[in-house]
């Protein structure tokens with residue numbers, strides 16, 4: 193019976209430690225960088241326990257490890273045969289810190305693995321990072337396929353808002369580098385190319401994304417245009433503006449917080465109840 197009690201207090205202690213360990217990270221991590229945006233898997237599948245699978249595993253591990261020190265990288269794993277070759281890259285949003293980049297890529301890799309079970313290739317775009325792998329090489333190849341288009345509600349024609357949006361978008365094309373950011377008044381714009389594109393390819397891809405944003409999203413108060421290798425997004429301070437987006441994730445954080453508190457309380461009550469039961473049983477056993 194002393195053993196049972198020891199076991200109970202030990203498990204309570206472990207539980208307490210675990211909850212302490214998870215709390216701060218859960219509530220403090222910038223959860224919006226891991227917000228899911230889109231994903232895709234190839235049709236072809238690979239054989240389980242094949243050389244391809246082990247190459248895929250080492251590719252994904254390389255991506256996750258590399259994201260601790262670089263915001264972009266590509267890897268090619270050449271198998272013993274051409275059929276086992278695999279190519280992959282990740283790109284973190286240019287303004288993410290290294291720890292956030294690593295967390296994001298790890299999360300994207302996990303999600304892609306879950307979603308694209310046994311498919312040769314997969315792609316996963318989260319708010320803060322992009323991960324793609326395939327057995328056909330796509331590294332250094334421009335890709336302007338529209339993969340995700342989202343337009344907010346139309347604010348009606350507001351010439352001032354539209355001209356400052358157009359100016360912010362033009363500013364994005366006018367800057368250099370794979371990551372671009374701009375703002376004016378309430379309007380915010382952000383653009384990102386994957387690091388494997390040349391400057392010219394990045395320009396071309398972003399010009400396409402931005403002209404599509406203008407034509408497809410019209411007078412919407414926000415727009416997201418994700419092409420195969422680049423994206424451009426804007427918000428005009430309406431429903432989708434960044435501070436409100438943060439507010440949303442805070443709400444989500446508070447919900448998670450409340451759920452965890454609830455679970456902790458529930459578990460504590462259960463443990464106390466079990467301890468009580470075991471005491472009664474032990475007494476009856478005597």
Ligand SMILES: *[C@@H]1O[C@H](CO)[C@@H](O)[C@H](O)[C@H]1NC(C)=O
Nearest residue numbers: 236237238275312327328329
């Ligand atoms: C990728 O793998 C699939 C399935 O094994 C195969 O049919 C396809 O030819 C491969 N593609 C390349 C480029 O090797």
Ligand SMILES: *[C@@H]1O[C@H](CO)[C@@H](O)[C@H](O)[C@H]1NC(C)=O
Nearest residue numbers: 265266267331332387388389
């Ligand atoms: C892939 O990575 C290698 C080594 O990091 C680099 O030299 C090469 O330019 C990269 N290729 C592309 C297409 O980004």
